[in-house]
Amino acid sequence: MTNQAGPSARRRLLSLAIAAALGPLGAMRGAYAQPEAVRRLVVGYPAGGLADRLARIVAEALSQASSSSFVVENRPGAGGMIATEQVARAEGDGKVLLLHNVDVLVSERALKADPGFDPLRSLTIIAPVARFEYLVVANAKLGLRNLQDLVALGRNTATSIFYVDTGPGVRMIFESLKRKYGLSLVGVPYRGLAPAMADLLAGRVELAMLDAATASAQVAAGKVTILGRGDANTARDSSKVPTLAEQGAEGLWVDTRIALMAPASTPQATIEQLRLLVTDVLKKPAVRSQLEQAAYHPIDAAPAQFTRAVAESFDHYRRLAQQAGML
DSSP, rough: OOOOOOHHHHHHHHHHHHHHHHHHHHHHHHHHHOOOOOOEESSSOOSSSHHHHHHHHHHHHHHHSSEEEEEEOOOOOGGHHHOOOOOOOOSSSSSSEEEEEEEHHHHHHOOSSSOOSSSSHEEEEEEEEEEEEEEEEEEGGGOOOOOOHHHHHHHHHHOOOOOOOOOOOHHHHHHHHHHHTTEEEEEOOOSEEEEEEEEHHHHHHHHEEEEHHHHHHHHHHHHHEEEESOOOOOOTTTOSOOGGGGTOOTTOOOEEEEEEEETTTHHHHHHHHHHHHHHHTTOOOOHHHHHTTTTEEEEEEEEHHHHHHHHHHHHHHHHHHHHHHOO
16 A cells, blocks of 8 residues: 655654654754744844844854844944833743843842842843954043053043043943042943043043954054953953053953843743854854954953852952942
C-alpha cells in the first residue's frame, strides 16, 4: 500500500529530519526561531550616534543568526529613560528589547531614595554586549593636556568653566572634580551629542566627556585635547591615556557597560533562548571586528557574573554621588 502523506505531514517529517541532522544545538536554535517574529531593539539615542551604530551591528548579526528580524527603533530623550520605560512596560514576550548602557541606569537609581520607576527592577539583563572608552576632553584653545592643567587653570581664573552635562555619570565626574580641587565648574544640560559638540567646538562650553571614536576625530582635527579617561580602564582596553584616578582623582570613574535587556515579566525560558543567541553571535570574529572598528570592546563576562557586577556597582555610584554633593 502506498503511503501518501499530506503537505503538513511532509513538512513535519522534513522538520524532524533537519533537527536530527543539526543535533541538540540545532534543535535548540530551531525552537528559538519558531515562530518567526519581528523583534524591536529599542535604543534611547538618535540615529547616527555611537549607540545607534552598536544597535545596528547587533541587530544585523542577530537577524542573520536566527529566523527573526531584529529592527532598531530609536526613542531618544531624557538620557535614554524614555526608551527604558517603554521597554520595561512592554509585554514580556521577547519581541521588545532594550540595548542600553546599564551604568546610566545604575547611576540614575543611585541618585534617588524613592525612584518611583526603578529600571533595575523593571528590566532583566539578557546578556552583556560591549563597553567603550570614555574620555574627558577640552576645547583645544585652552591648551590643556591633562587633569593637572585643568586644576591649574581652574584655580587661576576668576571665571567659570562650563562642561557638557549629558547625564548623571558625567555630572558625578565633573562635580566631584569641582569639589575635590575647588574649581568653578558649571554644567550645561544637552539633549543630544550634536548640539553639545557644536557648542564645545565653538568654545561656548569648554569641557565634555566623549566616546573614544568621537574624541579621536576631533583631536585629529585639532579641535579638542584629551585630559584623561573617565572610565574604569579595564585590562582589555588598548588606550594609553591615563585615567583620572591615575592622575590623582582616586575613585573618579564611570563604567560604560552596554547590555541587551528585556521586560522583567519575560519568562526565563525566553531570556535563556535570547541569551544563547546573543552570546553565540558575540563570539563570531566578524562581529567582534565590527564592534572594535566602531570603537567598542566586546564584554566576555558570563551573564550571571555580569549581572552580579552591575548590582554591586550601585555602591560605587552612591559614593560617587555623595562625593559630588548630589545627595
